[in-house]
Amino acid sequence: MADNDDEIILSELSDDELVQQMMDDLYDGLKEEIEEGVNILLERGWAPYDVLTKALVAGMTIVGHDFRDGILFVPEVLLAANAMKGGMAILKPLLAETGAPRMGKMVIGTVKGDIHDIGKNLVSMMMEGAGFEVVDLGINNAVEKYLEAAAREEADIIGMSALLTTTMPYMKVVIDTMKEQGIRDDYIVLVGGAPLNEEFGRAIGADAYCRDAAVTVETAKDFIKRKHNQLAAGG
Amino acid sequence: MSDALSRLLADRDWLLADGATGTNLFNMGLESGEPPELWNVDEPEKIRTLYRGAVEAGSDIFLTNSFGGNASRLKLHNAQDRVRELNRIAAELGREIADKAGRPVVLAGSVGPTGEIMAPMGSLTHNAAVEMFHEQAEGLKEGGADVLWIETISAPEEYKAAAEAADLAGMPWCGTMSFDTAGRTMMGVTSAQMSAMVEKLKNPPVAYGANCGVGAADLLRTVTGFVASGNERPIIAKGNAGIPRFQDGHIHYDGTPDLMADYAVLARDLGVRIIGGCCGTMPDHLRAMREALETRPRGERPTLDEIATKLGGFSSASDGTDGEGPTRERRGRRRG
Numbered sequence: 001m002a003d004n005d006d007e008i009i010l011s012e013l014s015d016d017e018l019v020q021q022m023m024d025d026l027y028d029g030l031k032e033e034i035e036e037g038v039n040i041l042l043e044r045g046w047a048p049y050d051v052l053t054k055a056l057v058a059g060m061t062i063v064g065h066d067f068r069d070g071i072l073f074v075p076e077v078l079l080a081a082n083a084m085k086g087g088m089a090i091l092k093p094l095l096a097e098t099g100a101p102r103m104g105k106m107v108i109g110t111v112k113g114d115i116h117d118i119g120k121n122l123v124s125m126m127m128e129g130a131g132f133e134v135v136d137l138g139i140n141n142a143v144e145k146y147l148e149a150a151a152r153e154e155a156d157i158i159g160m161s162a163l164l165t166t167t168m169p170y171m172k173v174v175i176d177t178m179k180e181q182g183i184r185d186d187y188i189v190l191v192g193g194a195p196l197n198e199e200f201g202r203a204i205g206a207d208a209y210c211r212d213a214a215v216t217v218e219t220a221k222d223f224i225k226r227k228h229n230q231l232a233a234g235g
Numbered sequence: 236m237s238d239a240l241s242r243l244l245a246d247r248d249w250l251l252a253d254g255a256t257g258t259n260l261f262n263m264g265l266e267s268g269e270p271p272e273l274w275n276v277d278e279p280e281k282i283r284t285l286y287r288g289a290v291e292a293g294s295d296i297f298l299t300n301s302f303g304g305n306a307s308r309l310k311l312h313n314a315q316d317r318v319r320e321l322n323r324i325a326a327e328l329g330r331e332i333a334d335k336a337g338r339p340v341v342l343a344g345s346v347g348p349t350g351e352i353m354a355p356m357g358s359l360t361h362n363a364a365v366e367m368f369h370e371q372a373e374g375l376k377e378g379g380a381d382v383l384w385i386e387t388i389s390a391p392e393e394y395k396a397a398a399e400a401a402d403l404a405g406m407p408w409c410g411t412m413s414f415d416t417a418g419r420t421m422m423g424v425t426s427a428q429m430s431a432m433v434e435k436l437k438n439p440p441v442a443y444g445a446n447c448g449v450g451a452a453d454l455l456r457t458v459t460g461f462v463a464s465g466n467e468r469p470i471i472a473k474g475n476a477g478i479p480r481f482q483d484g485h486i487h488y489d490g491t492p493d494l495m496a497d498y499a500v501l502a503r504d505l506g507v508r509i510i511g512g513c514c515g516t517m518p519d520h521l522r523a524m525r526e527a528l529e530t531r532p533r534g535e536r537p538t539l540d541e542i543a544t545k546l547g548g549f550s551s552a553s554d555g556t557d558g559e560g561p562t563r564e565r566r567g568r569r570r571g
Contacts, residue, residue, distance in 0.1 A: 008569060024566060033569075069561045070551060073416065073423025074389075078356040113267030115303075115311050118350055118421075139311060140268050164257070165479045165488075166267040194415065195479040212416075 026059035029079025049100035064214035081129030108159035109137030116163035126213035172204035252511025253289035293525035302347035326378025343384035344375030368400030418554025426460025444471030452546035476515035488515025492523035499524035
């Protein structure tokens with residue numbers, strides 16, 4: 001009678017089974033179970049970085065894909081991100097101690113003139129859920145605010161959000177200012193918001209337009225990987 | 236049937252609602268980032284012009300300039316103490332215009348979302364949401380709104396909180412959600428789920444439906460879902476005038492008055508009782524919609540293919556109501 005009602009004892013599972021189960025638990029947004037799983041893997045001698053990438057980030061990737069594909073929606077994704085954060089809280093101090101590579105840091109805000117922040121908030125939550133550090137600048141950000149924060153925080157990514165057709169052109173102001181100051185290539189610039197599209201992202205010189213929070217996470221991971229590769233290649 | 240909207244609905248086959256508020260106000264010089272609601276006090280003549288634009292173009296219903304007039308949104312501009320005042324004046328200005336129209340015109344008090352995520356995922360509790368919506372509703376009622384018009388909602392929890400506030404204020408109400416994510420609301424609600432939800436409310440709306448979202452075609456696919464659910468409550472369709480396009484450094488909505496006229500006729504033929512526009516819909520669009528509704532004969536209920544042919548394709552293959560949407564095979568689960 002190995003049916004689904006059997007109580008699952010996480011500590012009795014093999015490593016592989018446990019990681020599989022943790023991915024399922026992330027999918028279902030079960031925070032306490034994720035915290036328990038993280039602690040078990042650590043007790044078994046897993047490096048904190050491996051717990052992060054092989055269990056949590058891998059699990060959130062599935063959540064992100066299903067969000068992108070219209071299988072999961074915001075409520076489920078927020079629950080999953082919340083469970084992920086529970087695991088991250090345990091791992092964060094250990095990651096710092098062990099000098100594990102950072103996922104990356106993002107400063108994010110809605111652009112000057114735009115007060116619509118729900119999309120930006122979702123991106124923040126998903127990015128944190130994926131292990132990124134996020135500095136949220138809130139709404140209505142002038143170019144100076146983005147650039148000061150990016151420099152102060154030594155950010156990898158600048159994220160800009162706009163919901164209005166009247167405010168999205170401001171993204172170009174920010175990017176043009178970065179070019180003038182010769183710092184455009186110091187950052188990955190991601191833009192998003194309901195009225196935007198890829199064509200607009202290209203036209204204003206952003207690195208990428210991100211359709212939703214899940215795509216933002218995937219895109220950010222891609223660009224950070226490329227950045228690490230370039231650094232490794234001495235480029 | 237004592238309220239003005241129910242009386243009009245009893246008399247008429249279809250009613251024309253209004254178009255965009257934001258797009259019109261930006262054209263009158265509203266700076267982005269500035270909350271439109273402050274103009275009720277600072278630029279009342281421009282708000283009268285906005286209202287008059289809809290009435291003169293033939294709208295039977297128009298919405299007050301109070302979409303972001305709840306404490307949560309106004310707090311972003313440190314105007315959270317002015318909820319009652321800004322909503323009351325939004326409605327008072329509207330009352331003047333409606334009463335001078337020379338025909339019955341319904342003044343609908345616009346109530347938009349709080350912009351916050353509701354508990355347990357977010358921090359906004361049900362009681363706090365009800366209180367915020369109630370405060371706004373009382374202001375709109377005091378200023379003379381005939382009906383509350385709750386719009387662009389994504390979360391069922393927020394829709395229910397707004398309904399409860401309408402009940403507390405003793406106001407008839409309408410409520411629309413925005414279906415912008417693979418044919419569902421951002422929070423995953425399908426058209427069929429919304430149809431079922433409104434009937435479970437203690438004080439169901441006079442009419443329910445969809446506004447904003449993606450383009451006019453998607454909006455009518457959502458309406459098709461409402462119709463298929465068998466719910467006979469009057470349906471509202473307030474779609475965007477096409478999709479915003481970035482061209483030569485400017486952004487414009489690609490829906491022409493002709494396209495919106497087609498949209499209005501298709502909506503009526505689907506059985507929609509209250510037809511209007513949302514973002515990008517200007518008085519010229521409304522005039523074209525009115526003329527088409529008055530002159531083109533009623534046709535058969537259009538199919539999804541016909542809608543896509545006339546208005547452009549849909550943004551996703553499925554809207555979650557046909558069982559054709561993507562799914563994931565799950566292993567054994569802990570619960571369920």
